[in-house]
Amino acid sequence: MSSPVSRPHHLEVHLARRPVGEPRPEDFAFVRATAREPGDGEVLVRNAWMSVDPFMREWMHADGYAPPYAVGEVLTGEAVGEVVASRSADLPIGTTVSHFAGWREYAVLHRDAVTVVDTALAPPEVHLGALGSTGLTAYATLTRVLPVRPGDVVYVSAAAGATGSIAGQLARRLGAAKVIGSAGGAAKTRVLTEEFGFDTAIDHTRGRLREELAEAAPDGVDLTVELVGGEHLEAALDAARTGGRIAVVGAVSGYNATGPLPGPANIFSVATKELTLRGMAVTSYFPLAREWTELAAPLLADGSLRSRHTVVRGLSRAPEAFIGVLRGDNTGKMLVRLDI
Amino acid sequence: MSSPVSRPHHLEVHLARRPVGEPRPEDFAFVRATAREPGDGEVLVRNAWMSVDPFMREWMHADGYAPPYAVGEVLTGEAVGEVVASRSADLPIGTTVSHFAGWREYAVLHRDAVTVVDTALAPPEVHLGALGSTGLTAYATLTRVLPVRPGDVVYVSAAAGATGSIAGQLARRLGAAKVIGSAGGAAKTRVLTEEFGFDTAIDHTRGRLREELAEAAPDGVDLTVELVGGEHLEAALDAARTGGRIAVVGAVSGYNATGPLPGPANIFSVATKELTLRGMAVTSYFPLAREWTELAAPLLADGSLRSRHTVVRGLSRAPEAFIGVLRGDNTGKMLVRLDI
Numbered sequence: 001m002s003s004p005v006s007r008p009h010h011l012e013v014h015l016a017r018r019p020v021g022e023p024r025p026e027d028f029a030f031v032r033a034t035a036r037e038p039g040d041g042e043v044l045v046r047n048a049w050m051s052v053d054p055f056m057r058e059w060m061h062a063d064g065y066a067p068p069y070a071v072g073e074v075l076t077g078e079a080v081g082e083v084v085a086s087r088s089a090d091l092p093i094g095t096t097v098s099h100f101a102g103w104r105e106y107a108v109l110h111r112d113a114v115t116v117v118d119t120a121l122a123p124p125e126v127h128l129g130a131l132g133s134t135g136l137t138a139y140a141t142l143t144r145v146l147p148v149r150p151g152d153v154v155y156v157s158a159a160a161g162a163t164g165s166i167a168g169q170l171a172r173r174l175g176a177a178k179v180i181g182s183a184g185g186a187a188k189t190r191v192l193t194e195e196f197g198f199d200t201a202i203d204h205t206r207g208r209l210r211e212e213l214a215e216a217a218p219d220g221v222d223l224t225v226e227l228v229g230g231e232h233l234e235a236a237l238d239a240a241r242t243g244g245r246i247a248v249v250g251a252v253s254g255y256n257a258t259g260p261l262p263g264p265a266n267i268f269s270v271a272t273k274e275l276t277l278r279g280m281a282v283t284s285y286f287p288l289a290r291e292w293t294e295l296a297a298p299l300l301a302d303g304s305l306r307s308r309h310t311v312v313r314g315l316s317r318a319p320e321a322f323i324g325v326l327r328g329d330n331t332g333k334m335l336v337r338l339d340i
Numbered sequence: 341m342s343s344p345v346s347r348p349h350h351l352e353v354h355l356a357r358r359p360v361g362e363p364r365p366e367d368f369a370f371v372r373a374t375a376r377e378p379g380d381g382e383v384l385v386r387n388a389w390m391s392v393d394p395f396m397r398e399w400m401h402a403d404g405y406a407p408p409y410a411v412g413e414v415l416t417g418e419a420v421g422e423v424v425a426s427r428s429a430d431l432p433i434g435t436t437v438s439h440f441a442g443w444r445e446y447a448v449l450h451r452d453a454v455t456v457v458d459t460a461l462a463p464p465e466v467h468l469g470a471l472g473s474t475g476l477t478a479y480a481t482l483t484r485v486l487p488v489r490p491g492d493v494v495y496v497s498a499a500a501g502a503t504g505s506i507a508g509q510l511a512r513r514l515g516a517a518k519v520i521g522s523a524g525g526a527a528k529t530r531v532l533t534e535e536f537g538f539d540t541a542i543d544h545t546r547g548r549l550r551e552e553l554a555e556a557a558p559d560g561v562d563l564t565v566e567l568v569g570g571e572h573l574e575a576a577l578d579a580a581r582t583g584g585r586i587a588v589v590g591a592v593s594g595y596n597a598t599g600p601l602p603g604p605a606n607i608f609s610v611a612t613k614e615l616t617l618r619g620m621a622v623t624s625y626f627p628l629a630r631e632w633t634e635l636a637a638p639l640l641a642d643g644s645l646r647s648r649h650t651v652v653r654g655l656s657r658a659p660e661a662f663i664g665v666l667r668g669d670n671t672g673k674m675l676v677r678l679d680i
Binding site: 229251265266278281 | 589
């Protein structure tokens with residue numbers, strides 16, 4: 001398994017065309033490729049796990065907020081794998097690394113483009129989940145963007161997802177008095193209270209998000225971690241107490257939209273309730289990654305911080321996993337396992 | 341003129357019915373009333389000037405954000421006047437005071453409900469304008485809510501109005517590198533550059549607010565003072581640079597709306613550009629009033645801070661003045677002069 005392979009034939013997933021609305025299997029193409037020889041300072045990595053994330057849908061728009069994926073080219077995203085050939089002395093064969101060249105079985109990467117993963121701290125896939133960007137998003141939001149204050153009533157949307165499930169648990173550790181989460185469906189809301197320690201779980205598919213938020217937080221919400229957008233952001237604005245804070249982190253509800261979603265009609269409550277809305281892009285907080293890993297790894301190891309993965313097996317099913325994460329099929333982090 | 345009058349007959353303006361859309365004269369009723377005798381600790385004030393402000397339109401909604409005005413009762417708002425009868429030893433006859441019992445010619449007020457106005461610092465009406473709540477709004481926004489940073493590119497909407505005109509000048513004094521304002525019509529935009537020192541003035545009635553903002557701030561806007569809402573807030577979100585701040589202070593465009601206005605469709609740029617939106621309600625900053633008065637009065641006196649008033653004469657024309665301020669008929673502070 002870990003013997004050197006110099007120029008392996010392998011599969012890559014390309015963007016065949018830009019999806020309109022919800023992505024369809026035909027939007028993706030599986031392309032056979034041959035990895036090139038690693039050059040000086042480069043390594044060949046065999047990917048073991050890759051991440052599918054809602055932000056990737058934004059990158060598929062020609063006018064998305066990020067440099068978009070190009071049609072006809074291989075997709076990218078977080079992955080972890082093992083060095084199987086190396087021309088970088090400090091990255092010997094067998095080293096486990098994380099990088100951004102997912103959606104393919106093998107990748108040739110410069111040593112500056114990979115991060116060594118400490119598998120003694122946590123299994124490789126956890127470095128894509130709780131210890132990866134989604135966990136870091138929760139940590140940076142609650143410690144840097146809009147820090148939790150002791151006694152806060154905190155509300156997290158998409159709370160059963162990769163970021164939300166960590167955010168809820170972190171809010172509690174950072175001194176929140178009450179932690180409320182919303183998710184879609186009875187199964188996911190049950191996980192919120194039974195596994196992730198939320199005080200109250202709201203199933204937004206019942207259509208009473210605003211009412212149930214008002215019941216759960218009769219004096220209003222101090223801090224919201226907003227990951228859904230649309231009606232969820234409106235509900236968060238309604239639920240906020242005077243002086244409340246809302247971290248605007250995600251808008252998964254809008255990523256498949258074919259045009260701009262309506263904005264929150266109650267936006268003026270920002271003025272009347274003297275709210276603070278603050279956005280975050282996790283890339284700005286990558287320098288915190290080590291701090292977060294060192295804090296979180298022992299908590300994950302002893303079970304005081306819990307993370308869940310929804311695992312799909314095989315690169316051929318990566319599009320399906322990606323479509324699923326946009327639908328909210330996952331509990332915790334949606335991952336694709338490549339090496340089986 | 342300043343002789344004691346114990347129970348004067350006088351005019352009050354009542355809310356006859358809740359306006360639908362733009363207020364109409366029939367929404368107001370002029371009622372003859374007789375002021376009661378001042379009790380212990382109370383004074384009788386003859387109002388000289390009163391303020392009409394956009395927030396009053398919000399208070400006319402049954403479901404407005406503030407305790408609404410009651411139908412059939414006298415309206416309230418900022419006013420200045422002279423004590424003409426007193427049962428409070430520290431408020432002798434002849435004292436000029438400000439208070440919140442506008443929309444009437446006389447008011448009986450407890451000493452705790454009035455503030456002595458120093459007419460040596462500035463004429464009485466200036467205490468309703470640059471030294472009053474609208475000027476304080478600009479000052480608190482730019483020093484407390486989202487402080488100006490040296491070198492900022494600042495954008496102010498409704499910039500020819502009472503708050504905007506002070507905000508633009510203050511931003512410059514506090515270190516802004518460039519100050520851009522928008523207003524409706526050629527006359528008002530001319531005042532922005534010629535009188536209030538804005539670098540660039542945009543006439544939004546030309547329908548090119550976004551484009552002209554992008555031209556005026558090619559690297560983006562650091563700090564926006566947003567007073568209009570609706571499309572203006574959307575334009576501010578578009579114009580913001582990464583890490584930019586937007587003070588959400590007013591939404592005059594929506595106050596006459598008969599239903600919720602569409603929210604900003606580009607709200608998710610809060611996340612992608614890592615923006616901070618922060619609301620403010622001036623009532624939370626009333627403790628800064630003395631600090632602001634002491635800073636601003638000498639600047640107003642020597643002309644280094646300029647303020648304008650649009651004056652309507654006579655309480656009978658107060659509804660007209662109020663309707664006008666919602667239409668943007670004013671340059672600077674819209675005031676009603678009562679004592680002529």
